[in-house]
Amino acid sequence: MVGATALSLEGLVAVDADVVRLRRGDLNALSELITRYQNRLYRYLLRIVRQPAEAEDLFQQTWLRVVEKIRSFDANRNFDAWLFTLARNLAIDHLRRIRPESLDEPLANGWHRENVADRILSKDHTPLDHALAAERRTEISEAMAGLPMIYREVLTLRFEDEMKIEEIAQVTAIPVSTAKSRLRRSLEQLRYALEARYPGGTWQ
Amino acid sequence: MSEHDKIRELLALAAADALTSAEEKQVAEHVLSCIACSNELAAWRPIASELRRLPTPQPSSWLVQATLARAEAKLIEQAEHDWNRRLMIIVVAFAWLLTIASWVVFHVVSGRFDRFLGPLLSHTWISFAAFTALEWLAGGVAAVMLAIRQRGERRLV
Numbered sequence: 001m002v003g004a005t006a007l008s009l010e011g012l013v014a015v016d017a018d019v020v021r022l023r024r025g026d027l028n029a030l031s032e033l034i035t036r037y038q039n040r041l042y043r044y045l046l047r048i049v050r051q052p053a054e055a056e057d058l059f060q061q062t063w064l065r066v067v068e069k070i071r072s073f074d075a076n077r078n079f080d081a082w083l084f085t086l087a088r089n090l091a092i093d094h095l096r097r098i099r100p101e102s103l104d105e106p107l108a109n110g111w112h113r114e115n116v117a118d119r120i121l122s123k124d125h126t127p128l129d130h131a132l133a134a135e136r137r138t139e140i141s142e143a144m145a146g147l148p149m150i151y152r153e154v155l156t157l158r159f160e161d162e163m164k165i166e167e168i169a170q171v172t173a174i175p176v177s178t179a180k181s182r183l184r185r186s187l188e189q190l191r192y193a194l195e196a197r198y199p200g201g202t203w204q
Numbered sequence: 205m206s207e208h209d210k211i212r213e214l215l216a217l218a219a220a221d222a223l224t225s226a227e228e229k230q231v232a233e234h235v236l237s238c239i240a241c242s243n244e245l246a247a248w249r250p251i252a253s254e255l256r257r258l259p260t261p262q263p264s265s266w267l268v269q270a271t272l273a274r275a276e277a278k279l280i281e282q283a284e285h286d287w288n289r290r291l292m293i294i295v296v297a298f299a300w301l302l303t304i305a306s307w308v309v310f311h312v313v314s315g316r317f318d319r320f321l322g323p324l325l326s327h328t329w330i331s332f333a334a335f336t337a338l339e340w341l342a343g344g345v346a347a348v349m350l351a352i353r354q355r356g357e358r359r360l361v
Contacts, residue, residue, distance in 0.1 A: 025283045027276050034272055042263040056267050063275045067282065133257075140254045158220055159255035165222050180222060187216040191251055 015079050022070050034063060040161055041087055047156040048091045048149055058094060062087040080163070081170040088153070088171060095149065102149055143193040151186035158183055207234070211241055219248035292347075299343060303336055310335060 015036065021029030041062060046055040065086050073082055095102050144152055150172075157163045157171060169179035211234040217223050218231045235242040310332050 025279055027279060030275055030279060031272055034268060034275065038263050038268050039260050042267075043260050046261050052261075056263065059263060059267060060271045060274060063271050064278055067275050067278045133254075136250075136254050137258055140251070141258055144255075144258075155255060158222065159252065160258060160260070180217065183220060183222055184213070184216050187220060187248070187251065190255075191216075191248075194251070 016075075019070070019073065019075070019079050022067075023073070030063075030067065033066075037083060041083065043160060044084060044153075044156055045087055045091055047144075047152050047160075048088070049095065050145060054094065054098075058087065058090050061090050065090065078167060078170070080161075081167050084157070084161075084171040085173070139194060139198055140190070143190055143197055146193055146197075147186065147189055150182060151189050154179065154182050154186045155190065208238065208241070211235075211238070212244065215241060215245045216248050218245060219252035221252075299340070303339065306335070306339075307332055 015033070018029040018032045018036075022033060038059075042055060042059050045058045045062070046052060049055050049058065062083070066083065069086065073079070092103065144155060147155070153172065154168060157168045158165075163171070165176055165179050165183070168183070169176045172179060172182075174182070211231055214223060214227055214231050218228065223231065231241075231245070235245055
């Protein structure tokens with residue numbers, strides 16, 4: 001635990017140093033940052049737009065925007081949150097142009113979280129050991145891809161990027177309480193989607 | 205809303221490790237005595253756990269290299285732009301300095317040649333204004349020509 005914290009602090013210091021160097025126009029710092037964030041940023045964009053070609057284009061645009069705006073970046077801010085905010089703004093502008101309907105606020109689907117809980121309580125819990133881990137991941141990945149953009153986004157930020165609620169709120173430009181309730185709703189929607197897609201499966 | 209309902213709302217977030225320490229404590233105490241909530245929390249855990257283990261899609265090395273190349277080109281372009289702007293400020297400051305300094309020279313020189321100039325042009329200030337306008341016009345034309353040439357070179361690159 002201590003080792004992990006030390007490593008993460010070391011990573012943060014390295015990012016800060018790279019950001020300072022990039023602000024001075026250091027090409028190596030740019031390369032370091034792109035290498036460091038390539039997987040996380042690409043994954044985030046892919047989760048939002050779902051199309052690899054579009055995610056690739058947005059990935060390039062995001063780094064061009066970073067170069068353009070790095071001087072206005074407040075060094076007291078979290079670079080991760082700033083970078084993901086830039087990416088998010090570009091992705092949303094893109095979706096607004098290409099598929100505006102994908103940005104619509106999701107409806108409740110006539111479903112309430114109590115329904116899931118009640119269904120689960122009404123039967124014995126199927127042990128997850130019976131399902132293969134790879135299958136479960138495919139299932140969850142597919143169910144997640146079917147969720148509205150704002151839910152996919154908050155799930156990837158929390159579980160894949162391991163962002164804290166405060167950071168998620170910063171990236172998505174919403175209050176912390178809204179970020180928290182959005183995370184809860186996204187999990188509920190995901191569970192509902194899993195149960196609907198795989199009735200009688202390991203998710204019930 | 206009863207305590208039970210409040211805790212129930214927190215269970216998904218508990219599995220997501222997104223609760224405050226006070227909320228965590230509340231949930232932990234409640235699930236010890238509530239089987240329904242304990243089962244519900246247990247149902248959330250594998251979902252959260254699988255979400256954390258989703259495979260990360262990797263960008264292709266081509267994409268990373270292309271991005272790096274484009275971003276580097278932009279960084280260099282910006283550095284050039286900054287350098288040009290700084291140079292322009294220095295040149296303009298120098299030009300003004302030269303203009304003011306030349307006023308003294310012009311005043312002395314025009315005083316000597318007053319008799320050769322017409323009565324209208326013999327006014328030092330008019331001559332000086334004309335000289336300054338000509339000087340700045342030439343400077344402006346040179347700057348525009350340089351900018352056009354630079355833009356053309358950039359397009360070729």
